[in-house]
Amino acid sequence: MSPLLEISGLRIATSGRLPVVDDVSLEIARSEVLAVVGESGSGKTATARATIGLLPPGLHVSSGSIRFDGREIAGLPHAELRSLRGPGIGMVFQEPMTSLNPALTIGGQLTEALALHGVSRAEQRERALAMLTRVGIQDPAQCLGAFPHEFSGGMRQRIMLASAMLLRPKLLIADEPTTALDTLTQADVLDLMVDLTREHGTAVMLITHNLGLVARYAQRAVVMQSGRVVETGDAAALLTTPRTLYTRALVEAMPRRMDARPPVPPSPVIEARGLTVAFGGRRRFFTLGRAVTAVDQVDLTVHQGETVALVGGSGSGKTTLGRALLRLVNPTAGEIRFQGADITRLTGQQLVPFRRACQIVFQDPFSSLDPRLRVQAIVAEPLRLMPDRSLDQVARMLAAVGLTGFERRFPHELSGGQRQRVAIARALIRNPAFVVADEPVSALDMTIQKQILALLRQLQRERGFACLFVSHDLAAVEEVADRVVVMQSGRIVEAGLRDAVFDRPQHAYTQALLAASPRLPTLTG
Amino acid sequence: MFGYALRRTLSAIPTLVLVAISVFVLLRVVPGDPALLILGDAASAESLASLRRSMGLDLPLWQQFSHWIARVLVGDFGTAITNGQPVLPLIIDRFSVTAVIVLLSVLLASLVAVPLGMVAAWRQNSATDLAVIAGSTLLLSVPSFWLGLMLLMLFGVWLQWLPVVGYVGFGENAAIALTFIIMPVVTLTLIEIGQLTRMARAATIDVLRLDYVAHARAKGLSEGVVLFRHVLPNAFAPTLSLIGVILGNLLGGIAVIETVFTLPGLGRLLVDAIFQRDYPVVQGCMLFIAAIYIVVNLLIDLAYPWFDPRVAVE
């Protein structure tokens, strides 16, 4: 039997004739899940969009063939291509916040394509209700009349999935469908997607940068790099015995557990006791908004030279806790001690010595650097008001993060990984005693993540700072943490040495997180 | 939803009060003694004092304000110094001329500009798009009163199709009245098309980039449905806000158009009052226009959730 989708020699070029996808060939059998894996710039999204004829303006298919269900669809007139979308090929998008129309009700968006295919109103509603129930929406009847902004990201992705699957497509293209979600929700949504497509006999093209998902959900995988296919094969085999250097580099970039470091002698750098952060409800004309307790009675200590990972889903309060320890968010109750001194109530100038001794590395390297300053000025800024400041120091710090010679660049001239290196240099130039790393690698590609994690580990070994590593990504945590602290709804539900928490999780939430976290089989050969 | 409407409506009240205070301060306190203005320099001290007393000018300022605002609330804007007529009926009479022109031109301009801007955005960087951008930028750059003069010269003076001077109310003769408002309406419509088309185009381009448009297309919907159902409401919301701003600017600057076409509208009333130092009329006009502007913006905000339900949540 011929494959459902057969792409051969596909070339996608910009209007300036530069190829973004070059000579790509792949096939998907009926009911098969094929993962297309690659880092940013690999051309995976362009390939997917070309398949459904939705390339963004400025890109076009310049040669090659896309055969769907025995029919050539590259270069098909718009009207015919359109008739294939929906019941032929459906698509789920990455960003749940922008992929549903904010001005239309969920019901309106679910049923509009059904109406196109002559389904009666009553049946439209019935099928929409059934599908919403299937994707796990609590009150489907009410959901039909609701607007997208009333739902969380995970719920919106379920609704998106429902909207695509309602038309019973033969092929579903899922473009990084869970990248914007936290680990638990990601697993839920992907499990649902795989089950649902299996029930309908729908084939799936799963676009992802996360190799862990490949191992778990796909039968076969295609690895792409710089617009070309570098390797195709059975998903499990590809991960355990990669044939090309690039795939091997990707697999090796997956975080994995290092040998536990010898326990550090207890020398507390920062200690929190009963720390609580509540955000007062915003006052309105008639009502007082509900106050939210983001961090609730938390005890936490980080010792010199160790990395403590703070783990939890979105809304667990982990980010707020990290900010509160640095006094960037004011605690409502409790106590914070830094090197033995109580800093909970310090204000203004009193805080300056503490600020100088503690630093933070943010998640988003695109917004954490002032776009108007050069790298040198950014890294030198913490030295302001220091008597012994010198440009040598800046040069040495830049060398330590591997950015020698980047002094005169602006942030927009750097890649994501390079920006994160600048942010690390800025944080460490004054040799802080305590560093909060708030999801420092989750915005980066896998191979870059690996480099940044290695850099952080190396700098910590050299400089001995205490590090609080805030993350939802258990794989990265497993690689860097000495101890792990798990948060749920503002409270710490489990804490312990890394191996203990990963191998013998006690709390149900930790167990669920670990089960949802995609991990690789062991690499052989 | 109801909560949003109530909150938004109530929030207009302090603005109205502050606007009233600033109008009061600007035109009642700054210019000096109203009694002197009414009676002139030659008036005797006694007659000035008695007029001051009867006008309440001997009272403390806050009492003067509260008396004034209490009268304003029941529709008593005072009387014009020049002809002794009550101000509010005068304003309303003149406003009926202005309102017709302004509303008609905004309506016509929206009907042309929104589809035009959307099509230009949909065909971004095509010849159509470039033509639309060039045309709207040109229109945007023409001063309304000059465009009015040019139309007047062409259709009034040279072709003599339309009258050059004067005005006939719709109550007297609707057909003739129409000939007097065609040119002002066309002038304003053309100017507004310039602004609105650019806005509609920019808003549409922003929306077209979003995933939900790709999602709608991925479901197999036709381009027409995608544009009308998915793009239009979202792109119209920012355009609607601009329409509010334009209405305000039109009302504020309508005097120039009324001067060009010799229309007895609100703007002309205001400018004449400024020349005659007839402060009660100036005060009334400013308060009236600002209040209309606030109400228009309120109505637009109340309509906004219809296009973007997110604003009602906050």
Added chain:
Amino acid sequence: MVFNANMMIGGGLVGTISGVAALATVWTPFSPTRVSLSSRFQAPSSLHWLGTDEFGRDVLSRLMVGAETSIGVALTTTVVALVLGMAIGLTAGYLRGWVDRVLMSLNDTLLAFPGILFAMGLLAVIGPSKWGIVLALGLAYAPTVARVVRGSVLSLREREFIEASRALGNGAFYTLIRHIVPNTVSPMIVLATSLFGLVILSESALSFLGLGVPPPAPTWGNMLASARPHLERAPWLAIAPGTMIALCLLGANLLGDGLRDLLDPRSTR
């Protein structure tokens, strides 16, 4: 895009008109105010390139002096509005809290008046004059600037590099000057350009109504106003000043579009 046609054309137009305005301070072909009843309503000729008006004054000379007035008023007014607006917007956006609430409710009150109406109200009180116009229009447009500045300060505050600056122990004022103000420069340049155009338009409208710089000093607006009764006899009187205003506005609009493309490549407006 390296070659930015909008900016070059717009810059060229505004530059040329400013050049003419500068020239007018030292030289005009004829006296702009000398009345010569023998040469009234002369059509454009090799002597009077743009003709003469109802008092026999040379239109070209008056146009040049009008450019001087308009450009001068527009530049000073734009600076006044920007300085006032930035001071209010930065203070409100950075301090937030009650300062923000007080400043913004005052600001919103002024915004509740259409800009030109507010200027007319002020002129009614202070009387028409060159500095009166600058003051009235400057006050009328400052609230818009304040709004934009405050908006960009608030959105900048959410960016992580501002939090990073706090984490470094930098004071609020230092962060404001070092990180926030420089990042509002691009939107301010774009806004200043469009304000410049808006002021040219408002100033000529006010002059047209007789609320601007008083005669006999020529302005584009009052030249248009005095052309109104003579449309039939001397159409050139209405065409020339209007063309100047339109070219000036077109220049400012194109320059604004070009600067916006240049300073913010993602923007589409």
